[in-house]
Every structure is written in C-alpha cells, then in structure tokens.
Amino acid sequence: MPKGICADKPGGIEVLDWREIDSPELGPNDVLIHQTKIGLNFIDVYMTSGIYPFPESGPQIPGGEAAGIVAEVGANVEYLQIGDRVAYTTANGAFREERVLPAEKLVKLPDNVSDEVAAASMLKGMTVEYLLNRSFKVQKSHTVLFHAAAGGVGLIAGQWLKHIGAESIGTVGSDDKIDLAKKVGYTHVINYNKSNFVEEVRRITNGIGVDVAYDSVGQATYPSTLSCLKKFGLFVSFGQSSGIIKNIAMADLQKNGSLYAQRPTLFDFIPDPESLREVSSNMFKMLSDGHINMHINQRYPLKDVPKAFEALVARKTTGATVFDVGRS
Structure with missing residues (x-):
C-alpha cells in the first residue's frame, strides 16, 4: 500500500505521520499517478497548522506541487496515456507516493523539463507567471x-x-x-x-x-x-x-x-484546462529558453517532511526544496 504524510489534527511537526494510505478509486475522468518528485511551499505548513480547515473526514495531507508518471487512466481520458510524464499543482494532498486526480488538472511535461524541476516550479513558477504578467503587467x-x-x-x-x-x-x-x-x-x-x-x-x-x-x-x-x-x-x-x-x-x-x-491566488488564474496550459506553457518556455533556472538547494526523502518543515520555518532554506519519492 502506498504511503503519505498525514496530520490527524492541527499542530506543528509533531502531528505529521508517515503512514500507509488508501488511494481513491479511479473514476472515468481520472488518472493514477506514480509520483516521483514533490515540491515544498510555505502554504504546506499552513495546511497542517490549522490556519486552513481540515477535511471533514480523513487526515490532512499537505503538499501543493508534484510530478510523476501516469500509471493508469480512466475510460474517458484521451489527453493522457500510461507512461506520460505529468505535473500538477493543487491546494494540498501531494505528499504521498501515489495520487488519483482528474486528468484536466494535469499538464504533460516537455522532454527538456525534468520531474525535479517540474515539481519545484509548478506552484512557484506559475505564481511568478501570474504575478508579473496578470496581477500587474510588468514592463x-x-x-x-x-x-x-x-x-x-x-x-x-x-x-x-x-x-x-x-x-x-x-x-x-x-x-x-x-x-x-x-x-x-x-x-x-x-x-x-x-x-x-x-x-x-x-x-x-x-x-x-x-x-x-x-x-x-x-x-x-x-x-x-x-x-x-x-x-x-x-x-x-x-x-x-x-x-x-x-x-x-x-x-x-x-x-x-x-x-x-x-x-490573489494562483487557482483563480488557472480555473480550467485551457488557462492551466497557457500559464504552465509560458512558464515552461521560460525554463526551456534558459531565461529562468530552478535553484533546488534542499532535497529530502518524502518521509522527512518534518525536517524540511523545520528548516523552512526557521528560514534556513534558499530557493526550492524537493522531496524524492524513491521512483525514477
């Protein structure tokens, strides 16, 4: 059974538990992802601290950006195939080995963008895209x-x-x-x-x-x-x-x-598959053209999320932090 980082109640790193979790049943419009790399953001700390509400049932699973490989597709999914490399950003739920998501929430990764770079840039990179191009058009x-x-x-x-x-x-x-x-x-x-x-x-x-x-x-x-x-x-x-x-x-x-x-919040700028692909494509092009490089300065196994939270809150990190799920 796959594992994930769970919090059953609000709190600090003491509430974070690395344990086995069930994956939801695959729906006709869903995709099962075998995750490879997962990014860390400050909002992940908020998700388990109690600033944001906990689910009505089941644990809070933090994590807002990840990359991986399509392992299974629902009957209605045409955009993606088994074996495709994909990435996504969501409000939470990413700190797990496997994940089921609607296909429309995923983007295919360009060949020249690694899983690690994608996991570090989906939330952070698209945030910069909307800040500089949409919240205010910087010139x-x-x-x-x-x-x-x-x-x-x-x-x-x-x-x-x-x-x-x-x-x-x-x-x-x-x-x-x-x-x-x-x-x-x-x-x-x-x-x-x-x-x-x-x-x-x-x-x-x-x-x-x-x-x-x-x-x-x-x-x-x-x-x-x-x-x-x-x-x-x-x-x-x-x-x-x-x-x-x-x-x-x-x-x-x-x-x-x-x-x-x-x-603002990123998700208001990517409410549908078309806008998601537009914003992510702009960000991937900046990466592909060499105008931006991801500074991934901290790396941890996924089970060490508590250590990463400690370093982040203490402001001992620079650039991006990425978790390795243990797959390639």
Missing part, C-alpha cells in the same frame, strides 16, 4: 519591489524580472542571501534586518517609490511596504510567511498615495 519601464527575494518564488521572480528588463529591488533577511539574489538578476538587494527597507527603497527610487510591491511575508512587512509605493501604485499580497496581516485598513491605501491592493 521594462517599471520599478518593482519583491520581498523574500532569495526564497523559491523570489529567485524565479528575480530571473524573470531581469529578462523583462525592469529595475528590481529584492529584500532578504541575511547577508549570505544578498549574493544569491544578486546573481539571479535583482538590480538592488536590501537586508531588511540591517537596513530600513523603506528608507532604502525611497533612496534607490529618488523618493518616487516603486510601481508594484510583491509581498509574501505578511504581518512583518505591513504596513511598511505601502510606504515604498509611488502614488497609485499596486500592493500585491500573495502570502503570509510571518503571519496573516491583522491590522490592514482601507485608510492605509489612501494615506500612502491612493494605492491599489490585491490578494
């Missing part, structure tokens, strides 16, 4: 602030922004992450634990501010990030690694220059 003339520049999403964003030609300002939490963020393409990098990032952004932009600020940190950087924006700028809050923003007020937007604010 060469724009100046952009991106928090957590040395994280999994941040490193992809730095490369993508360099390709666009925009001026980019990244923030990191330690000096050893500055070089990493600069190497991927950020024009400027600020250690927010040593410098006041608002003052630095105003200095870099000659007091004007940035066109758009992307923030996945949350409570620790709010409302300071608003002071980095130019008049009528856009604040995009797409995560909360330091905690959910609790003190947000509409008046904050007014007093910082009639700002706009958005709280």
Whole structure:
C-alpha cells in the first residue's frame, strides 16, 4: 500500500505521520499517478497548522506541487496515456507516493523539463507567471519591489524580472542571501534586518517609490511596504510567511498615495484546462529558453517532511526544496 504524510489534527511537526494510505478509486475522468518528485511551499505548513480547515473526514495531507508518471487512466481520458510524464499543482494532498486526480488538472511535461524541476516550479513558477504578467503587467519601464527575494518564488521572480528588463529591488533577511539574489538578476538587494527597507527603497527610487510591491511575508512587512509605493501604485499580497496581516485598513491605501491592493491566488488564474496550459506553457518556455533556472538547494526523502518543515520555518532554506519519492 502506498504511503503519505498525514496530520490527524492541527499542530506543528509533531502531528505529521508517515503512514500507509488508501488511494481513491479511479473514476472515468481520472488518472493514477506514480509520483516521483514533490515540491515544498510555505502554504504546506499552513495546511497542517490549522490556519486552513481540515477535511471533514480523513487526515490532512499537505503538499501543493508534484510530478510523476501516469500509471493508469480512466475510460474517458484521451489527453493522457500510461507512461506520460505529468505535473500538477493543487491546494494540498501531494505528499504521498501515489495520487488519483482528474486528468484536466494535469499538464504533460516537455522532454527538456525534468520531474525535479517540474515539481519545484509548478506552484512557484506559475505564481511568478501570474504575478508579473496578470496581477500587474510588468514592463521594462517599471520599478518593482519583491520581498523574500532569495526564497523559491523570489529567485524565479528575480530571473524573470531581469529578462523583462525592469529595475528590481529584492529584500532578504541575511547577508549570505544578498549574493544569491544578486546573481539571479535583482538590480538592488536590501537586508531588511540591517537596513530600513523603506528608507532604502525611497533612496534607490529618488523618493518616487516603486510601481508594484510583491509581498509574501505578511504581518512583518505591513504596513511598511505601502510606504515604498509611488502614488497609485499596486500592493500585491500573495502570502503570509510571518503571519496573516491583522491590522490592514482601507485608510492605509489612501494615506500612502491612493494605492491599489490585491490578494490573489494562483487557482483563480488557472480555473480550467485551457488557462492551466497557457500559464504552465509560458512558464515552461521560460525554463526551456534558459531565461529562468530552478535553484533546488534542499532535497529530502518524502518521509522527512518534518525536517524540511523545520528548516523552512526557521528560514534556513534558499530557493526550492524537493522531496524524492524513491521512483525514477
């Protein structure tokens, strides 16, 4: 019987259990995937901490991006065949050896994109795609602030922004992450634990501010990030690694220059197979053309999810973390 990482109640790493789990019965529109590689994201920690609701029955299984091989297809499935290499992103449920999903949730992998790269990029890479192309269409003339520049999403964003030609300002939490963020393409990098990032952004932009600020940190950087924006700028809050923003007020937007604010989620940009393929194809093309490279700096066996959670929460990771299921 296949195994997975399960949590029967909310909590920290102590609630994570590596155990045998049943796979759902294959429906006519479903595919059984023998998973090979699985990515790690901060939202996986939220899924088992209790920030998000648990299933009404059965355990919470975290994990939002993975790649693998089609092992069985339902009677109505035409798009995929046994042996195809596929990848996906979902809200949760990926930390398992086998998975049944609707075929429409899967994308075929290009030959030049490995399972490991796909598992590290489905959620993170498509997040960057929508942030820079859809939440706000970043162009060469724009100046952009991106928090957590040395994280999994941040490193992809730095490369993508360099390709666009925009001026980019990244923030990191330690000096050893500055070089990493600069190497991927950020024009400027600020250690927010040593410098006041608002003052630095105003200095870099000659007091004007940035066109758009992307923030996945949350409570620790709010409302300071608003002071980095130019008049009528856009604040995009797409995560909360330091905690959910609790003190947000509409008046904050007014007093910082009639700002706009958005709280997007990837799944609103990929609601159907056509949009999923469009966004993933754009991301895969950036990978295939060499404009972005995945920095997979941590690797673990799937059973070691608790160790990976510890490192992530302690901010001891850079770039992407990938779990090996034990198949190739």
